[in-house]
Amino acid sequence: MVAIVTGAGSGIGRAVALELSSAGAAVLAVDIDEDAAQETARMTTGTVVSHRADVSKPDEVAEYVAIAVAELGVPDQFFNNAGVAGCNRSIVDMSIDEWSSTLSVNLDGMFYGLKYVLPHMIAAGRGQVVNTGSIASLQGAAKRADYVASKHAVLGLTRTAAAEVREHGVAVNCICPGSTDTPIIGKFRALLARDGQSIPTRGVGDRGMASAEEIARTAAFLLRADVPFLTGAALSVDGGASGQY
Known part of the structure; x- marks a missing residue:
C-alpha cells in the first residue's frame, strides 16, 4: 500500500501518517x-x-504526486488534509488578502x-x-466566513469527485472533525482570545476535544479498500456537537 498525507507535519495529518505507516x-x-515532516518520518x-x-x-502539488509515484508507487490512499485556521474577522472587516489566503x-x-x-x-482502477x-x-x-466557506466547499468538492470517479473503483469521502487537540486549534484559540472569545467545549464525557489519534483512526477506516460502497459521504467526528443547537 502507498499513501500520500498532506499536512503531515503535525496534528491530524501526522497522526494519520503514523496510523497508515503502522498498518504497513x-x-x-x-x-x-x-x-x-521529517520529524513525522522519524x-x-x-x-x-x-x-x-x-x-x-x-x-508543488504536481511535484509531490510525481515524487510519490516515482519513489513509492501509485498511491492507494490519499489523505488530502493540509489546511489553515483562517483569520477570525467579520465579513466587512476581512481583507481580500485574508480571504484569498485561507x-x-x-x-x-x-x-x-x-x-x-x-x-x-x-x-x-482503485483508490481511497x-x-x-x-x-x-x-x-x-460568526467571524469565520473564510474558514466556513472553504470547508463547506470541501464537502461539495468531495461529493462531486466521488460522483466522477466511482465507476473507476475510486472512493472519495470527507471527514468532519469538531474541536481536536492539535496545533491548529491552538492558533484558532489565540485568534479568538484576541477578540475576547473562546472555543465552546462540547464533547464526549468530560472532554471538550478529541485527540488527533481518534480522528486518525476514523480517517484510516475511510481509507480502507474493503468498504467500496462508502463514497461521497461526510463523516462527523465531533462528539455530537454538530447535532446540537
Whole structure:
C-alpha cells in the first residue's frame, strides 16, 4: 500500500501518517514545514518519506504526486488534509488578502490534490481518498466566513469527485472533525482570545476535544479498500456537537 498525507507535519495529518505507516503503508508525508515532516518520518519504523510542499501552489502539488509515484508507487490512499485556521474577522472587516489566503490552502489545495492524484488512481482502477472538512462544513459561525466557506466547499468538492470517479473503483469521502487537540486549534484559540472569545467545549464525557489519534483512526477506516460502497459521504467526528443547537 502507498499513501500520500498532506499536512503531515503535525496534528491530524501526522497522526494519520503514523496510523497508515503502522498498518504497513509506505507514506509520503507532505508539509509546508520541512522539519516537521521529517520529524513525522522519524517517529515510525515504517517507510515514511518526508517532502516539503505548499499545497496552494499547483506546481508543488504536481511535484509531490510525481515524487510519490516515482519513489513509492501509485498511491492507494490519499489523505488530502493540509489546511489553515483562517483569520477570525467579520465579513466587512476581512481583507481580500485574508480571504484569498485561507481559500488558497483550504480549497485550492484540496482541488489540486484531487486533480493530480486521481488520474493515477483512475488508471489503476482503485483508490481511497479522504478530504479533511470540519464541523464548519456543516454549520456557519460568526467571524469565520473564510474558514466556513472553504470547508463547506470541501464537502461539495468531495461529493462531486466521488460522483466522477466511482465507476473507476475510486472512493472519495470527507471527514468532519469538531474541536481536536492539535496545533491548529491552538492558533484558532489565540485568534479568538484576541477578540475576547473562546472555543465552546462540547464533547464526549468530560472532554471538550478529541485527540488527533481518534480522528486518525476514523480517517484510516475511510481509507480502507474493503468498504467500496462508502463514497461521497461526510463523516462527523465531533462528539455530537454538530447535532446540537
